[in-house]
Amino acid sequence: MNNLMRTALVFCLLLGAVAVHSESKPVGYSAAALYNLANSYARADKPGMAILNYERASLLSPDDPDVQANLRLVRASAHLPAETPDGFDRIARIATTFWVSWLGVFGLTLVGGSLIVAQLSSRHRLVRGVALLLGVSMIGLTLGSALALWPRLHQGVVIAAATPVRVSPVPMGDPLFSLPEGEKVKITAEHDGFALIETRAGRAGWISDSKFAPIVPR
Amino acid sequence: MSKGHHTRNIWLAALGLLGVLFAAAAARADEPLVYATIQPAQIQLGESAQFTITNLGDGTTPITLPVVSGLKFEIIARTHEVQLINGTTLPSSSIVMRVTPQIAGIFTIPAVTPKAQPLVLQVTAASSGTNIPHPAGPGAANPPPILFGGSIPKGVRLTDDGSAYVRLSIPKREVYVGESVPVEMEVGMRSGFVSSLNGLPKLTDDNFALNNLSHQPERTEKQINGETFVVLTWRSTLAVVKPGSFALSAEVPLTVKIRTRPKRESSLDDRFGDPFWQNLFGATVPKDINVTSPAQELTVHELPAEGRPADFHGAIGTFGIASDVSPAKADVGDPLTLRMRVTGSGNFDRVDSSMLDHLDQWKTYPPKSSFNSSDPLGLSGMKTFEQPVIAAKPGVQELPALTFSYFDPNKRRYETVRSASLSVSISPSLADSQTAPGTPSTSVSPETKYTAGLRPDHVETTATPSLIPLYLQPNFLPVPSILVLAFAAGWVGARRRRGVGERESVSDRIASRAAKRVLAQMQAAARVGDTAQFFDSARTALQSVLAARWQLALEEITTTEVEGRVGEENEIRQLFALADEAKYSGRKLNATDFARWQRIVRQHLMSDNAT
Numbered sequence: 001m002n003n004l005m006r007t008a009l010v011f012c013l014l015l016g017a018v019a020v021h022s023e024s025k026p027v028g029y030s031a032a033a034l035y036n037l038a039n040s041y042a043r044a045d046k047p048g049m050a051i052l053n054y055e056r057a058s059l060l061s062p063d064d065p066d067v068q069a070n071l072r073l074v075r076a077s078a079h080l081p082a083e084t085p086d087g088f089d090r091i092a093r094i095a096t097t098f099w100v101s102w103l104g105v106f107g108l109t110l111v112g113g114s115l116i117v118a119q120l121s122s123r124h125r126l127v128r129g130v131a132l133l134l135g136v137s138m139i140g141l142t143l144g145s146a147l148a149l150w151p152r153l154h155q156g157v158v159i160a161a162a163t164p165v166r167v168s169p170v171p172m173g174d175p176l177f178s179l180p181e182g183e184k185v186k187i188t189a190e191h192d193g194f195a196l197i198e199t200r201a202g203r204a205g206w207i208s209d210s211k212f213a214p215i216v217p218r
Numbered sequence: 219m220s221k222g223h224h225t226r227n228i229w230l231a232a233l234g235l236l237g238v239l240f241a242a243a244a245a246r247a248d249e250p251l252v253y254a255t256i257q258p259a260q261i262q263l264g265e266s267a268q269f270t271i272t273n274l275g276d277g278t279t280p281i282t283l284p285v286v287s288g289l290k291f292e293i294i295a296r297t298h299e300v301q302l303i304n305g306t307t308l309p310s311s312s313i314v315m316r317v318t319p320q321i322a323g324i325f326t327i328p329a330v331t332p333k334a335q336p337l338v339l340q341v342t343a344a345s346s347g348t349n350i351p352h353p354a355g356p357g358a359a360n361p362p363p364i365l366f367g368g369s370i371p372k373g374v375r376l377t378d379d380g381s382a383y384v385r386l387s388i389p390k391r392e393v394y395v396g397e398s399v400p401v402e403m404e405v406g407m408r409s410g411f412v413s414s415l416n417g418l419p420k421l422t423d424d425n426f427a428l429n430n431l432s433h434q435p436e437r438t439e440k441q442i443n444g445e446t447f448v449v450l451t452w453r454s455t456l457a458v459v460k461p462g463s464f465a466l467s468a469e470v471p472l473t474v475k476i477r478t479r480p481k482r483e484s485s486l487d488d489r490f491g492d493p494f495w496q497n498l499f500g501a502t503v504p505k506d507i508n509v510t511s512p513a514q515e516l517t518v519h520e521l522p523a524e525g526r527p528a529d530f531h532g533a534i535g536t537f538g539i540a541s542d543v544s545p546a547k548a549d550v551g552d553p554l555t556l557r558m559r560v561t562g563s564g565n566f567d568r569v570d571s572s573m574l575d576h577l578d579q580w581k582t583y584p585p586k587s588s589f590n591s592s593d594p595l596g597l598s599g600m601k602t603f604e605q606p607v608i609a610a611k612p613g614v615q616e617l618p619a620l621t622f623s624y625f626d627p628n629k630r631r632y633e634t635v636r637s638a639s640l641s642v643s644i645s646p647s648l649a650d651s652q653t654a655p656g657t658p659s660t661s662v663s664p665e666t667k668y669t670a671g672l673r674p675d676h677v678e679t680t681a682t683p684s685l686i687p688l689y690l691q692p693n694f695l696p697v698p699s700i701l702v703l704a705f706a707a708g709w710v711g712a713r714r715r716r717g718v719g720e721r722e723s724v725s726d727r728i729a730s731r732a733a734k735r736v737l738a739q740m741q742a743a744a745r746v747g748d749t750a751q752f753f754d755s756a757r758t759a760l761q762s763v764l765a766a767r768w769q770l771a772l773e774e775i776t777t778t779e780v781e782g783r784v785g786e787e788n789e790i791r792q793l794f795a796l797a798d799e800a801k802y803s804g805r806k807l808n809a810t811d812f813a814r815w816q817r818i819v820r821q822h823l824m825s826d827n828a829t
Contacts (some may be wrong), residue, residue: 028683032676039675042668050668059685066673077668097687105687108698114703119712142689149687170583171553171606193551193581193608210551210608210647216685 031061031096039070047078048159055184055215059152062092063144078182088148091141100145107138134169151186156195156214159184163212165205169194176205186197221461252281252331256317260340263322264413267339268525269315271330281313284327289339290318318409320448321437343414374406374442375512379476381411384419384511388456394627397427397534398565400454403468405509406440406447413504416471417453422510423466427457429567429596455595457565461520465513468677472509475502525632527623531571534625535564535597541620543607550612550647556605558620558637559586562784563598566591571622573605579615581608609644616641733759733823740819744812749805752812753797756819760790763823789818791819 038053054071061067072082085093095103112134117124161181166173169191179185179199185207189196194206195214225352253272269291271281284291295314310353319325319341327337376383387402403419418431435450519533541558548554560569573585585605592599609615617640622677626633688694736759743752761775768775768783784791793815799805807815 028681029685030679030681033681036675036678039672042672045668047668056685059687060682066676070673073671074668077670093557097689098682101688101694105697105701108701108705112701112708116708116712119709119716146687146689150690153686153690171608172583208551208553210549210553212792216347 029056029060030059031064031067034060034066035067035070037183038067038074042070042074046145046159047074048157048161050074051078051080051182051184052157052159052213052215055152055155055157056191059097059149059215061096062089062149063095068093075182078180080182086148088144091144092148094141094145096118097145097149100142103138104142106153107135107142111139153216154187154214155184156187156197156212158185158207158212160211163207165197165203165207166194168208169196171208173206177203185212232460252334253339254327254330254334256327256337256339259338260342261319262342262409262413263319263415264407265319266410267317269317269327269337270727271313271315273311274309281330281705282312282328283315284330286327288319288321288323289325289327289457290320292316292318320439321778337669377474377507377509378441378446379411379474381408381474382472382509384470384509386409386466386469386511386514388466388514388516391515393456393458393518394519394521394534394625395458395461396532396565396568397458397627398567398597399458400597401428401454401456403452403454403470403511405435405450405470405472406442407450407472409446409448410475412448412472412474414473415450416473416506418469419468421456421466421468424465425458425460425462425464426466427459429455429457453595455565455597458516458518461518464516466516466517467511467513469508469510469521471506473506476505478584512673514553521625522631527632527634529571529621529634530623530625530632532568533564533566533570533623534627535562535566536569536626536628537562537564537569537622537624537633537635538824539620539622539635539637541640543617543640543642547607547643547645550609551645553608554642556585556607556617556620556640558602558603558622560604560622561600562636564624566596566601568597569601569624571603571620573603573620574607574617577612577618580617581610583607609642612644612646614641729823732762733820736815736823737820740812740816743818744809747806749800749807750797752807752815753793753800756793756815757794757797759823760793764790790822793818 033051034057038050038057041050043048043054051071051074054067054074057064057067058071075082082126092100095101110131112135114128114135118128158179158181162173162178163181164178167176168174183199185197185199187195188198188204192208193209195212196204197207197212198204239436253274254269255272256267256269258267268283273281286354292315293313294316295312297312297314299312317327317339319339322343325341327339329336374383374385381405385404385406387404390399393399405415405419407415421428429685431452431454435452438449438451439445454461537560539558539560541556543554543556545554556573558571558573560571562613570587571585574580575584576582583606585603587601587603589596589601590599591597607617619639620637620666621634623630623632623634682688684691689698736755739755740752741753743749763774764770764775764780765772770779777791777798780788780791780794796805796815800807
């Protein structure tokens with residue numbers, strides 16, 4: 001028993017050190033600030049930048065209904081097709097990613113503790129079972145959120161009207177087609193000031209970095 | 219062929235024509251009395267056809283002589299005849315005209331009277347001449363020249379038969395390697411004497427190349443010694459590939475018509491003295507010849523190595539440059555177009571520039587060029603270079619002056635011209651902007667399509683360093699990782715401990731069963747009063763226990779060993795002694811003693827299992 005207590009103490013110290021380290025970086029983004037910035041762009045008739053900042057705010061605060069409502073409104077005003085949320089999106093909108101992250105850690109603790117206690121004692125089976133189920137649910141919630149938000153980490157938003165998509169990553173490359181402002185695209189590669197993008201329709205081409213912005217800044 | 223033979227042919231042709239006219243008149247008496255015929259209806263450029271207008275009436279019908287652009291009509295004969303057929307007098311008159319095409323094509327000769335039908339003459343371009351039969355072999359006598367002597371323009375040297383000439387005109391006598399020099403090649407062909415032009419003119423020296431030689435030359439007519447020459451003129455540029463002194467001339471392949479017999483042997487030729495009649499009566503045959511111009515002396519100099527600029531790409535001539543950039547205002551990352559316009563005259567095919575390369579604060583791309591010529595030869599005009607450039611930083615950025623180097627053949631030295639530097643105002647990119655646009659979020663702004671129904675702003679909260687969800691950030695990932703490792707280690711440890719406990723429990727169960735078995739044996743021995751069996755069972759059980767406890771072999775657990783370890787007064791040592799005594803002396807115990815020793819043995823066996 002003494003060994004276990006010592007191990008738990010060391011673990012808690014390590015966890016605290018990591019948490020302090022993770023919080024020691026300079027701050028830069030807040031969901032509210034991004035949301036307000038997006039509103040400003042919407043008022044300035046810049047739907048591309050507005051959608052970009054709503055998407056960024058949505059990353060930090062997927063559960064904010066105002067972000068989702070204004071994002072839908074601006075997309076509709078810009079004549080962009082509506083996005084249908086899937087199951088993972090609904091999971092991601094349960095809480096902010098901060099709380100979902102620590103919920104996952106807590107779930108991991110519950111699962112691990114339940115399994116260890118089960119090895120040590122055969123008593124309180126019901127309590128152990130409930131804790132295990134709760135822990136697994138919390139971990140599942142975190143994984144679902146990650147699956148919902150992962151594609152958005154590799155997407156960008158077109159911020160200029162009628163942005164040409166070119167056949168090659170050079171300014172004089174022949175244009176293949178053009179994208180409307182606010183269109184969300186998948187970034188598959190980058191080269192010398194250009195990004196190879198893929199639209200929802202599956203069309204691909206090169207777009208200048210000045211005409212679009214990734215949702216997660218590089 | 220004799221003179222009488224020719225005369226007979228003429229009369230036969232005339233009779234045939236009259237017969238045709240008579241049959242036509244008899245069959246279609248209501249038709250117009252004026253006819254026009256052309257023979258042959260298809261000829262090659264350089265040949266002539268005979269156009270005949272026949273009037274079978276009284277001559278009152280008005281006749282319009284044809285005028286067709288590209289066809290030359292010449293009246294060569296007028297005839298009046300009166301024929302008596304079946305007692306009827308038929309007067310007729312004819313106008314015989316020679317039709318000479320000036321260009322190839324299909325010509326429609328309008329009707330000579332309102333009721334007559336138009337005629338069609340097809341003129342094909344001159345063939346290569348390979349199918350044209352050649353005149354007599356090497357042994358044949360040279361035909362006499364058709365045109366002799368006379369004054370001719372400067373630079374023109376007629377062929378021996380006077381049928382054609384080629385003239386090469388070069389405006390300069392000294393040029394530089396790579397320089398484009400305008401040249402003019404003039405091919406004169408005497409009307410009716412040249413049947414075909416078999417190829418484009420070319421230079422006789424392989425060290426020169428003709429550029430942009432047009433397939434459609436300029437066509438004029440020229441009188442030389444009173445004879446009409448069709449003159450075709452090609453203009454081109456001459457490119458010189460190596461230095462030296464050269465005698466340059468041009469040549470062109472032609473097919474000419476030459477007479478097959480001396481002039482004095484043909485009385486008809488003497489009578490008419492015209493190639494048309496020679497064609498008509500087969501007095502000439504075609505012959506392929508190459509007509510060469512008089513040589514022109516040309517000196518070609520090597521470009522000097524001294525003073526050659528590093529950016530010289532071979533442009534020779536006189537040039538000037540100008541530059542501009544558009545748009546003048548852009549965002550960071552937006553491509554701008556920098557243009558350099560090179561104007562002047564010279565070899566524009568060698569006018570090249572890499573424009574700006576490796577410029578700080580700018581990303582540059584290779585330029586592309588286009589050329590707009592102001593003359594047909596491309597010697598003068600404007601070449602425009604367009605280079606995409608992208609500013610890397612905001613602010614007022616400067617594009618440095620552009621330079622262009624060329625060799626001026628008039629000044630005989632290299633020249634470098636320079637444009638003015640350009641300033642561009644670059645704004646920060648929207649994508650990099652973290653500040654709100656011009657309209658403050660809290661101010662009241664006019665409603666737009668994006669603001670109708672927009673939910674209000676939020677109160678700003680604490681910020682995070684990254685947009686990446688916490689559970690995907692590298693700083694956070696050690697937390698679940700350490701947790702997983704710790705719990706895995708704890709689980710393994712707990713499982714190991716549980717395994718040891720389980721093993722001990724099993725061993726305890728086994729020992730307990732053995733002890734019970736020994737005690738049962740002792741109980742049975744006590745019941746029958748068998749003291750030796752009683753103590754033997756007890757000693758055997760205790761030997762096993764002590765051997766395990768002392769880490770000794772079973773046979774090493776003797777009375778002496780027990781006495782040495784636990785002392786002489788110990789119950790176990792006494793039990794071992796009583797066991798020996800009972801075995802050899804047959805000592806009997808009462809029930810009380812049996813019970814006492816049974817309790818002692820049980821106590822030792824059970825206590826050993828517990829530890």
